[in-house]
Amino acid sequence: MSYGELDNLCINTIRVLSADAVANANSGHPGAPMGMAPVSHVLFNRFMRFNPKNPDWINRDRFVLSNGHGCMLQYSLLHLFGYDLSLDDLKHFRQVGSKTPGHPEAADTPGIEVTTGPLGQGFANAVGLAIAQAHTAAIYNKPGYDLVDNYTYMFFGDGCLMEGIASEAASTAGHLQLGNLIGIYDDNHISIDGNTNCAFTEDVLKRFESYGWHCIHVTDGDNDLSAIDAAIAEAKTVKDKPTIIKLTTTIGYGSKLQGTHEVHGSPLKADDIKSIKEKFGFDPEKKFDVPSAVYEHYGETAAKGAAAEEEWNQLFAKYQKEYPEEGKDLARRLAGKLPEGWEKALPTYKSTDPAIASRKLSETILQKLYPIIPELVGGSADLTGSNLTRAKEAVDFQPPSTGLGDWSGRYIRYGVREHGMAAIMNGLAAYGTIIPYGGTFLNFVSYAAGALRLSALSHHRVIYVSTHDSIGLGEDGPTHQPIETLAHFRALPNCMVWRPADGNETSAAYYIALISKHTPSVIALSRQNLPQLENSTIERAIKGGYVAVESEGAQVTLISTGSEVGICIDAVKYLKEKHNVVARVVSLPCWEVFDAQPKEYKLSVLPDGIPILSVEVMTTLGWEKYSHEQFGLNRFGASGPYKDVYAKFEFTPEGISKRAIATIEFWKEVTPIRSPINRAFAQLI
Amino acid sequence: MSYGELDNLCINTIRVLSADAVANANSGHPGAPMGMAPVSHVLFNRFMRFNPKNPDWINRDRFVLSNGHGCMLQYSLLHLFGYDLSLDDLKHFRQVGSKTPGHPEAADTPGIEVTTGPLGQGFANAVGLAIAQAHTAAIYNKPGYDLVDNYTYMFFGDGCLMEGIASEAASTAGHLQLGNLIGIYDDNHISIDGNTNCAFTEDVLKRFESYGWHCIHVTDGDNDLSAIDAAIAEAKTVKDKPTIIKLTTTIGYGSKLQGTHEVHGSPLKADDIKSIKEKFGFDPEKKFDVPSAVYEHYGETAAKGAAAEEEWNQLFAKYQKEYPEEGKDLARRLAGKLPEGWEKALPTYKSTDPAIASRKLSETILQKLYPIIPELVGGSADLTGSNLTRAKEAVDFQPPSTGLGDWSGRYIRYGVREHGMAAIMNGLAAYGTIIPYGGTFLNFVSYAAGALRLSALSHHRVIYVSTHDSIGLGEDGPTHQPIETLAHFRALPNCMVWRPADGNETSAAYYIALISKHTPSVIALSRQNLPQLENSTIERAIKGGYVAVESEGAQVTLISTGSEVGICIDAVKYLKEKHNVVARVVSLPCWEVFDAQPKEYKLSVLPDGIPILSVEVMTTLGWEKYSHEQFGLNRFGASGPYKDVYAKFEFTPEGISKRAIATIEFWKEVTPIRSPINRAFAQLI
Numbered sequence A, B: 001m002s003y004g005e006l007d008n009l010c011i012n013t014i015r016v017l018s019a020d021a022v023a024n025a026n027s028g029h030p031g032a033p034m035g036m037a038p039v040s041h042v043l044f045n046r047f048m049r050f051n052p053k054n055p056d057w058i059n060r061d062r063f064v065l066s067n068g069h070g071c072m073l074q075y076s077l078l079h080l081f082g083y084d085l086s087l088d089d090l091k092h093f094r095q096v097g098s099k100t101p102g103h104p105e106a107a108d109t110p111g112i113e114v115t116t117g118p119l120g121q122g123f124a125n126a127v128g129l130a131i132a133q134a135h136t137a138a139i140y141n142k143p144g145y146d147l148v149d150n151y152t153y154m155f156f157g158d159g160c161l162m163e164g165i166a167s168e169a170a171s172t173a174g175h176l177q178l179g180n181l182i183g184i185y186d187d188n189h190i191s192i193d194g195n196t197n198c199a200f201t202e203d204v205l206k207r208f209e210s211y212g213w214h215c216i217h218v219t220d221g222d223n224d225l226s227a228i229d230a231a232i233a234e235a236k237t238v239k240d241k242p243t244i245i246k247l248t249t250t251i252g253y254g255s256k257l258q259g260t261h262e263v264h265g266s267p268l269k270a271d272d273i274k275s276i277k278e279k280f281g282f283d284p285e286k287k288f289d290v291p292s293a294v295y296e297h298y299g300e301t302a303a304k305g306a307a308a309e310e311e312w313n314q315l316f317a318k319y320q321k322e323y324p325e326e327g328k329d330l331a332r333r334l335a336g337k338l339p340e341g342w343e344k345a346l347p348t349y350k351s352t353d354p355a356i357a358s359r360k361l362s363e364t365i366l367q368k369l370y371p372i373i374p375e376l377v378g379g380s381a382d383l384t385g386s387n388l389t390r391a392k393e394a395v396d397f398q399p400p401s402t403g404l405g406d407w408s409g410r411y412i413r414y415g416v417r418e419h420g421m422a423a424i425m426n427g428l429a430a431y432g433t434i435i436p437y438g439g440t441f442l443n444f445v446s447y448a449a450g451a452l453r454l455s456a457l458s459h460h461r462v463i464y465v466s467t468h469d470s471i472g473l474g475e476d477g478p479t480h481q482p483i484e485t486l487a488h489f490r491a492l493p494n495c496m497v498w499r500p501a502d503g504n505e506t507s508a509a510y511y512i513a514l515i516s517k518h519t520p521s522v523i524a525l526s527r528q529n530l531p532q533l534e535n536s537t538i539e540r541a542i543k544g545g546y547v548a549v550e551s552e553g554a555q556v557t558l559i560s561t562g563s564e565v566g567i568c569i570d571a572v573k574y575l576k577e578k579h580n581v582v583a584r585v586v587s588l589p590c591w592e593v594f595d596a597q598p599k600e601y602k603l604s605v606l607p608d609g610i611p612i613l614s615v616e617v618m619t620t621l622g623w624e625k626y627s628h629e630q631f632g633l634n635r636f637g638a639s640g641p642y643k644d645v646y647a648k649f650e651f652t653p654e655g656i657s658k659r660a661i662a663t664i665e666f667w668k669e670v671t672p673i674r675s676p677i678n679r680a681f682a683q684l685i
């Protein structure tokens, strides 16, 4: 393809628009937008397929800016192509309440696919988006109906490549032979500490070759539009490998300080911007000045995208007639609906049923849902046999050439890559046709904290199957026994943390996790067997908390989760028999969900008048919210058979009873004893 | 070197001893010990220098088992060489209270250098140990005095290599040309999910070549002792690159199930163990049976190590005479003492001093301590200019050939590799001559959560300089604004979380962080300026909490940290002027340290009789521990100038006052109002 003056005008418009917005905000990163304007122009106009009027069109090409600090680039592009992002929005870059926050947020801005900025995340999200495309295509495409054939493009910088999460995702993408994934590496030799030679001297393309990627180097990313074009075109021809295009650019191209880290993260000076505008033939006195030719040109690209969607809509209408079952299923997924009546498959239990580990209960649920919710795509970070995350009949998602599965497979072997797995799941969820879940030990969800945070911030329905949830895992010891982990995720906004106590509660956890379209869930599951509780039902448990043992004239409420609820129930008997003390028990499998119940209900569960003792074999931090006294483990655990470990730390009916009595005694003198549900004021939301 | 029957006997002894211990515990991982027995035997007897009678000898070679689940290998070796680990200890493998927990813990077992098990950590720790050696050698070695010339050896498996943290550390080690680091990769094609071909098909050696490592492949790691020997010998000759030896082995070598994932993580069956013993010429009926020839042979190696230390002690004695200053300094470091009077360098501030961002206050401290505490080795994950972690006169720790620094440099450019940085710091701290600190944004310490957890569990004095600590960072927005982060680390045992409010508190944070030899510290620092408080002193702040504003007849206590303390003090005035309400203010820069104060003191800070309102611009989770009502931010923040963001969420004198009044009203009806310092029972520690 040939490129001319108009192209340069467009590219320079992106540059000055981005520089203007950063200067106007007096905050932001002008360097990357100015350096990557050429490749953006080529990619978006000559290769990408998208309709700015419908950012949700399923077969659009996906674009991820993994170096999210360069988001003024993306905002400029979205504006120029006619997304719902006005020049005024650009003028409010980095202001409270704007659609143009300091880093791109999927929930805030039309056209932003995933939230980026925390480095490396976008890279792994893109791998997830590419997996989702390959999988969705394998499920739905038919001869003559390439319903789903979009590409995923991503930009990333040196910072992303240094992050381990990108290594994990890159190795995964290479193994999976994701030919639909094209990454453009902004090789500008600059990171915040200065020249990358101070910390990052690896041979990037060789590294990506070792992962199984196709590698291309474009040496003049500042000017050689034809070479950029040729590289992307070449990448598209490689069907069995992801491609990385190393694009050597000059950060802050056009600035007096171009090529230095000074243009990375600070606004350019006024005289520098003026000189840039002069250099590029713009009026140095005008700000946010977009030549009409640029709007026109980008409008043409947008119109082509709109036409492509229209064509696709017709194709899909035809498809729905020829393949009514698949058509209905895809339409349902795109509407964000679960299959009618799916919840009937959730198992229920009676208290006479045998004790079962909640990881095993989870396995039963996943097995039962496997044939009913086809959009469930699972996996594990190399702990399949421990997390119990794989349905018996599942096929692995693998390149067919491996002989280990195929593209329609619904089980992903993530390898020992927790952070990568979580961020890939964010990408899977963002695609729009998949509900991802993935397993690891609860303790190692912490490795994925950066990505789980973005599940929450970006409103992704991602399910973290988190087994071996406490000292109850026993012999593996303190290195594997979570103490702080649940407190961490309970403190994370828009994240549901479940710690079910039995079968019905586990079903409740999955029920809420699956119907909550905009919230991730961490489901903490035991390694050891747990008894089925007498009063537990799915209906009760989906309120997040309920009365597990009611007792007339109770002197104390024991509130607990997961494996300790059963021990608390035993403690009720022990207290009665040994001390003639009457206690009641509340199971609180999910704080976030309980918090959302009406106050009246919450007070019926945690009534005024008697003190409350919390019991959980991990940090007490946060339990003060629901209790007057707390029994927990504010230290690391111990390696040994789990019953010995529980006994060591006194998580026994006797140990709980001792503390329950101390609680009753201690609170005798206070009147009234108010339930902690009563608060002086409401929190801002 | 030649190898014979005795060597095979030793190797098979390790195998059967490990299999016996795992079977006896009925829990554990026999596969790796059996597969890696040959290389261990060669490495420990023919190459490594260590004295089992003094595991702390500074010039010992370091050994790290990054695939820590294989720890029975290490326990067997430690026992056979005569470390303080008896056969009885091996019989108590994975039992409560034993010295042989399920994964190796540095604080529990003599001869264990670093805590491993969480995959990839040990790999990065080893990089830290190697950096420490190179740095310490550069500081102390003199002509004729190779005081510090040890190697760091590490074993790691497929799991470690899949983890991003290992990629980060490997890239760093290659950049740093760490010729003293030799890694042995247990290439056994097996991970928990089965054959590595399902998820891990990258070309590992090519990847390491791309990082700048020297690469060797030993194809028969089960039997070819000479090839193993030659590979390690070759690695030692390569002085300007770390070496990876890919050692192809058979997991569970000798078992009927060898080469399958079934021998990875479960005890071998009794009949399998019998057959192994028969195959290797052991009495199948005997357990924990060590031939005396093996003890003798390993005893000889141990004796050589003891002699080497003795020789070293003489060398060091001579060195101390010839280089008294350096000798004294090294002796001081080895004794774990800080330079006398160092604390006098900590800056103090008067309330009339200007407002300064606490990240800047931290910079001043690091600058002042730079010449006084030479063992302080700092760095940043590519945020030097933002974290302000570099002393002006600092030299970078870099290979001299880069022209960017030298081996004696005390500033490490970690690159954008937070997890790797943290785990490398654990290795630096474990070495014994360095106190490491490293900077990143507080929000991205979460990327390093896996390693920070091990700082705490392993008792490493590591300082996490964590700037941009709240919504106060402003424009970068919710992707960068911590909400859950401090709660997470406050819930982590043996971790000090500091959030200083001004200059004196920042000095106090560093004071306690530096004198706490067995505890890591997270120091949360503001981007924005903070006023110097009237009542703050280092002496008060080192108690973790103190009264910042006392008021006769106070009706409410405001308790706060960091940037909100100053706003609370303004709220006191506002409350008095606008509402005639009397309030007092407590600053609580470090919960962990405050918790350790005598109860009487704590009650003087948080007295009975009036309600307490906590104020912190992040999750309220955990604040119930110190307060009756909580004002916080249980949602994500917002992108904008920080004053606008604070105003949006009502963290203003007015917003605080409103809630203080609500708190007073709400608690009027309760008697007595007890300080939350009063508890019904003490927590287990």
Ligand SMILES: [Ca+2]
Pocket (backbone or CB within 6 Å): A157, A158, A159, A186, A187, A188, A189, A190, A191
């Ligand atoms: Ca860069």
Ligand SMILES: [Ca+2]
Pocket (backbone or CB within 6 Å): B157, B158, B159, B186, B187, B188, B189, B190, B191
């Ligand atoms: Ca392996």
